[in-house]
Amino acid sequence: MTAPATGSANPRRAALAALVGTSIEWYDFYAFATAAAIVFNDVFFPADMPPLLRTLSSFGTFAVGFLLRPLGGIIFGHIGDRIGRKKTLVTTLLMMGIASFCIGLLPTYAQIGAAAPALLIVLRLVQGIAIGGEWGGAVLVAVESAPKGKATFFGSFAQLGSSVGALLSTGAFSLMNLFGSSAFHSWGWRVPFLLSAVLVGVGLVIRLRLEESPAMAGIEKQRGTEDKLPIVEVLQKDWRTVLFGILGLATATGGYYLVTSYLLAYADDHAHVSQSMLLNGLTLAAFLELVVTPWLSLLGDRIGAHTVVIAGLAGVVVLAVPQFLVVHTGSTLLIWGAMLAMRFVMSALYGPMAAILAEGFDARVRYTGISLSYQLCNLVFGGFSPIIAASLSAAAGGSYWPVAALLMAVSMIGIVSISRLRARRSALLTAGTDHGLTGRVTTTV
Numbered sequence: 296m297t298a299p300a301t302g303s304a305n306p307r308r309a310a311l312a313a314l315v316g317t318s319i320e321w322y323d324f325y326a327f328a329t330a331a332a333i334v335f336n337d338v339f340f341p342a343d344m345p346p347l348l349r350t351l352s353s354f355g356t357f358a359v360g361f362l363l364r365p366l367g368g369i370i371f372g373h374i375g376d377r378i379g380r381k382k383t384l385v386t387t388l389l390m391m392g393i394a395s396f397c398i399g400l401l402p403t404y405a406q407i408g409a410a411a412p413a414l415l416i417v418l419r420l421v422q423g424i425a426i427g428g429e430w431g432g433a434v435l436v437a438v439e440s441a442p443k444g445k446a447t448f449f450g451s452f453a454q455l456g457s458s459v460g461a462l463l464s465t466g467a468f469s470l471m472n473l474f475g476s477s478a479f480h481s482w483g484w485r486v487p488f489l490l491s492a493v494l495v496g497v498g499l500v501i502r503l504r505l506e507e508s509p510a511m512a513g514i515e516k517q518r519g520t521e522d523k524l525p526i527v528e529v530l531q532k533d534w535r536t537v538l539f540g541i542l543g544l545a546t547a548t549g550g551y552y553l554v555t556s557y558l559l560a561y562a563d564d565h566a567h568v569s570q571s572m573l574l575n576g577l578t579l580a581a582f583l584e585l586v587v588t589p590w591l592s593l594l595g596d597r598i599g600a601h602t603v604v605i606a607g608l609a610g611v612v613v614l615a616v617p618q619f620l621v622v623h624t625g626s627t628l629l630i631w632g633a634m635l636a637m638r639f640v641m642s643a644l645y646g647p648m649a650a651i652l653a654e655g656f657d658a659r660v661r662y663t664g665i666s667l668s669y670q671l672c673n674l675v676f677g678g679f680s681p682i683i684a685a686s687l688s689a690a691a692g693g694s695y696w697p698v699a700a701l702l703m704a705v706s707m708i709g710i711v712s713i714s715r716l717r718a719r720r721s722a723l724l725t726a727g728t729d730h731g732l733t734g735r736v737t738t739t740v
Contacts (some may be wrong), residue, residue: 305506309440310452312505313433313472316388317456318463319491319498320429322397324360324422325464326487328552332559332681333468333570334484334707339412347689350560354413356682357556361674367427368666369526375432375662378523381507383662388502391423392495394418399488431666434649436505436681439658447600450649451592457645458584461555463494465581469574476530518589525663529656533664536655536719540668542712543604543608545705546611547645548669549676553620554637557681565693566622568630576631580638587639588646600647601717607643608706608713615702619695626717644709652718676705 322562336346336353344352365382375383398418404411433453441449464487471483527535542700562568595603614637621629649665656664 306440308434310449312501313437314455316498317433317453319494320391321457321460322463323391324493325461328556329468330484332556358679359416360419363420363423364427364670364673367424368670371411372663372666373525379507380432381437381505385502387425387429388498392491394421395488395491399485427670430669435536438653447595447647447650448592451588451614451646454646454649457579457590462581465574465578469631473573483682519611525660528660529664537668539712540652541672543709545676546709548673549680550702552680553684555724557684562622575635580634583635584642588642591643595647600651602714603647604644604713605710607640608709611706612641615699619699622673638659673736715729
């Protein structure tokens with residue numbers, strides 16, 4: 296049993312470091328997702344390739360980044376549990392920034408042929424390893440440093456990086472799109488990737504000033520010479536928590552890409568909706584997520600993080616069909632309204648998950664445990680969701696119904712899984728087991 300950490304000297308600085316770092320990491324990640332949906336199919340693949348195959352190939356380069364995310368979680372989780380959270384987060388930030396900058400410099404298929412998508416895939420794999428180690432450490436420096444009863448709120452700052460990154464990346468692409476289609480496909484798409492160098496410089500300044508998580512002091516005192524590897528201990532003792540975490544996060548990861556990246560491609564191919572209008576809608580949705588996530592996480596500190604997530608999943612079930620249905624109306628108001636409503640309920644299920652997962656593992660293996668849960672979920676449900684959705688829609692003659700049904704099914708499974716995590720946590724507390732976050736996370740039965 297790991298003793299509770301006494302708290303960081305500056306929990307606000309820890310939250311800021313988590314926010315800024317994850318914002319930059321997710322900016323790079325979402326920039327790739329946006330480019331894969333609207334430009335990579337034309338830039339990195341031959342013009343005589345069938346449109347559907349080019350779309351699937353473009354989404355394939357997006358998907359490969361998820362293949363190595365669990366490996367990144369295991370590698371950096373081990374380092375973070377043994378050496379410290381801070382050093383790990385500096386390394387992952389540098390890896391992501393360098394890879395993204397290099398993507399902005401890549402030659403096209405017309406210039407170097409098949410080597411272009413090959414190089415794109417290599418850099419995407421580096422991104423995957425980096426983001427695999429980033430999320431867990433950012434969450435922990437915020438949650439482990441949080442004041443009593445505020446872990447859900449402080450943990451949400453790491454989660455806010457997703458909406459900030461999405462806001463910055465879609466905003467950057469929207470700005471570049473103003474130069475016209477020809478300029479955008481020629482050079483405009485490169486600018487968002489090149490800008491990552493500036494953002495990484497800002498992130499490094501903040502993270503190098505970050506204090507180490509207070510939980511690390513307790514870990515060093517209790518570590519024995521015969522301690523098992525963190526990954527071995529997690530798989531032996533906490534595999535149920537990992538499994539329920541994966542299923543509980545499925546909509547927040549895979550579902551997110553269905554209503555962002557895949558929605559962009561679907562609306563363009565089947566409804567012929569303006570890309571600029573869709574990008575502007577996604578930018579507004581990212582801004583809404585940025586605003587409401589802290590408030591929903593504060594609500595989680597009051598009524599229980601699990602309750603908020605379950606309500607969010609129920610909202611996704613209700614909105615799954617309308618999200619795709621309104622695309623065919625061509626109405627900007629209806630399309631944006633559906634985007635905003637969907638992002639609101641997804642904010643409810645994404646923000647509090649940091650605290651829910653963190654409380655499920657002992658501090659000695661917590662980095663590894665939450666990283667494994669999150670990154671395996673992204674591998675199974677995240678990276679391949681646009682490809683699966685495109686394939687299902689094509690098999691149904693271009694209909695959105697199979698995709699909406701998939702989103703609803705995954706969300707209902709998530710409700711069951713989050714309920715099981717709440718029950719497991721309550722059982723641990725009843726048995727007197729303390730993972731070092733008692734009092735920091737609000738758990739309701």
